[in-house]
Amino acid sequence: AQSVSQHNHHVILSEAASLELGCNYSYGGTVNLFWYVQYPGQHLQLLLKYFSGDPLVKGIKGFEAEFIKSKFSFNLRKPSVQWSDTAEYFCAVGGYTSGTYKYIFGTGTRLKVLA
Amino acid sequence: DGGITQSPKYLFRKEGQNVTLSCEQNLNHDAMYWYRQDPGQGLRLIYYSQIVNDFQKGDIAEGYSVSREKKESFPLTVTSAQKNPTAFYLCASSISGGILYNEQFFGPGTRLTVL
Numbered sequence: 001a002q003s004v005s006q007h008n009h010h011v012i013l014s015e016a017a018s019l020e021l022g023c024n025y026s027y028g029g030t031v032n033l034f035w036y037v038q039y040p041g042q043h044l045q046l047l048l049k050y051f052s053g054d055p056l057v058k059g060i061k062g063f064e065a066e067f068i069k070s071k072f073s074f075n076l077r078k079p080s081v082q083w084s085d086t087a088e089y090f091c092a093v094g095g096y097t098s099g100t101y102k103y104i105f106g107t108g109t110r111l112k113v114l115a
Numbered sequence: 116d117g118g119i120t121q122s123p124k125y126l127f128r129k130e131g132q133n134v135t136l137s138c139e140q141n142l143n144h145d146a147m148y149w150y151r152q153d154p155g156q157g158l159r160l161i162y163y164s165q166i167v168n169d170f171q172k173g174d175i176a177e178g179y180s181v182s183r184e185k186k187e188s189f190p191l192t193v194t195s196a197q198k199n200p201t202a203f204y205l206c207a208s209s210i211s212g213g214i215l216y217n218e219q220f221f222g223p224g225t226r227l228t229v230l
Contacts, residue, residue: 009155032217044158044205044221090157094217100171101213103148107157 002027004093006106013081014114021076021109023065023091032094033074035065036105039087047089050074061085083115118142119222121206126227128193128200136191136225138206146212147189148219151175152203161204164189165212193227201229 003026013019025031035047048059055067065076074091091106119140128134140147146165150158160173164183178197183189189208193200203226207219 006157034218043223044207046218049218101217103160103217103219105150105158107155
């Protein structure tokens with residue numbers, strides 16, 4: 001069955017630390033990959049996406065993610081986090097299952113950045 | 116302003132009652148989605164609609180019903196058959212429901228509490 005795994009449920013970092021959030025998926029065929037972010041009190045919004053081409057994608061606010069097909073991974077990175085990055089981060093994968101396009105979200109990672 | 120509106124923001128319901136959550140979008144998107152968000156479980160798909168007058172069950176459709184009579188509207192009814200309805204409900208839309216243009220845009224959510 002298709003699935004998306006985010007292994008880090010809670011992450012606490014100090015400002016200026018580097019961030020890497022893991023995302024692994026199980027999905028046959030061509031996939032689209034996404035990271036969404038939910039800041040406290042705000043709507044869930046797109047951080048970045050991968051459809052095709054360069055496997056290293058850059059998103060808003062200095063985030064980037066690398067698609068490694070052989071590892072079925074799409075990890076999110078940021079070289080230096082800020083207090084304002086405190087949020088919940090969701091990985092999502094879209095692909096076809098039995099002829100129907102389906103979108104699956106991971107369980108989310110809560111990031112807290114200490115000032 | 117283009118976007119997705121959900122109303123009400125907070126909703127209280129007595130056990131055994133049906134309740135309808137509203138979702139409206141003015142983005143001219145074809146596809147719309149309903150998710151349920153529970154702590155530690157991420158977003159789980161309840162129903163989705165790729166086009167007017169058509170909708171499909173998601174992973175946790177039992178106890179819910181939807182309609183899609185207009186492109187801009189996708190109301191969700193939580194019926195008394197839903198065993199654990201207290202949750203945060205998110206509505207989303209995307210340009211299409213297929214592999215292209217499927218970045219999802221989210222509404223602010225409705226928090227439903229069953230008393």
